[in-house]
Amino acid sequence: MTGAAPPIARLQGFGWRPLGRKQQVIADLDLTVAPGERVLLAGGSGAGKSTVLRAFAGALGTTVAGDLSGRVEVDGPAGLLLQNPADSLVAATIGREVAFGPENLSLPREQIWSRVHECLDAVGLRYPTARSTAALSGGELQRLALAGVLAVRPGLLLLDEPTSMLDDETATTVREAIVRAAESTGAAMLVVEHRIGPWLPHVDRVVVLERGAVIADTTSDAFVRTEHERMLRAGVWMPGAVAPAPLDVPAELVAADSPGADLDADSITVDLELRTLRGTVRTRALEHTSARLAAGAITALTGPSGAGKSTLLAALAGLQPLSAGTITGAQPPFSRRRSRQLAAASGWAPQNPEHGFLARTVRDEISLTAGKLGRRVDVDALLELIGLSDLGGANPYQLSGGEQRRVALVAALAHRPAAMFLDEPTVGQDRQTWAAVAGWCAAAAAAGATVAVATHDTDLIALADTEIAVARRQAAA
Ligand SMILES: Nc1ncnc2c1ncn2[C@@H]1O[C@H](COP(=O)(O)OP(=O)(O)O)[C@@H](O)[C@H]1O
Ligand SMILES: [Mg+2]
Incomplete structure (x- = not known):
């Protein structure tokens, strides 16, 4: 957009070298957002999308260490919404959660609470303000986080893959809430997402980054009409394009010494203990759930946010105690193994990999488990495979979200376990890195491994041999 109105946000000759990096990850970038403009920011994993959002949020050089060059200008407060709904929670009740921002602005009490009600309304959360945040589903949590962002009346909404952790239906409610909020407040919006299709009707403009540089900047109509082929080559998930073929991963990188076992979960019930500010709450995550994972196949565990996919995956992996039911197949059962014996046979990549890294470098992280087990790993080949050479x-800890997910995946699998349990392994991936992750799963299954993925990714589900849909229990609380 051009015209007389001064921009709400502008990067001029912007560069960023994170602490610990030799080179800038973004150099000499110019980007302008007009008031009220809605921009979709796309690009490969690690291209610099989140860095741009952090720059506008004022986080670079303050909460995130590194060298900033050039200029970052934002007119008024910006509000940042992250990928993972649970990450942004600060309070025990939904009212206090939304009040947090306005309280930090030291607004008068009545004004704070009128904003709380207004913003909860704007995102369609019609619960009493005293409702516990622990009692919300993933989509509700994401809308709550959005309400918290809106409550500071930002002129610029920054959204970092806000629907990538959500099932399609929940993603739609969150996306609609975001679009409605942008419309009603007149805020400009800069949204990062890999699966761009559903956003295109709601944005004015599409900007694509590759290695920190703009490779496309055009209206959403022109983008789809003129850039299709070029953007596919750049790894962008263009709407309507079929998924790329999974990468042909050499069997010697993934094949276990011995074949996997069929795993049978028979009518299992799992109760989780959630620690909240007000003490421990027990919730029933699964009740009488059955699932069978066949060796030599990929099984996709699917279902809405909050259905219990991750819990089922963890239970199958022997990491989650059962209240009732049995899991049979592995001998001895995974749940009774000591950690070394479990690690030898099984690879586990959690939903939030960024919390679990143990080593100082990517290289050490990837060879850590294999090293403890005395198995040799070709780290260079693995790094190249997942695009992290x-x-x-x-x-x-200092990587983009998609990069971290790939590191966690390879760290869990480098020792070639015969059973793999992967929680949302394709979140944050562009087409190329998706093909590497999908190729790994396919090659391991072809080599006899028992591969389970919990996922919302329809392309990954299509690749699976079996889909097990986990149904949401009637909301407790
Ligand atoms: N906290 C961090 N510290 C150091 N480097 C980082 C950090 N976060 C991301 N990077 C690096 O900056 C580059 C851009 O990352 P990012 O903006 O997160 O990418 P995107 O969001 O497009 O996936 C990548 O090379 C990534 O490894
Ligand atoms: Mg990112």
């Missing part, structure tokens, strides 16, 4: 020396 340049980042072997980087700190795993």
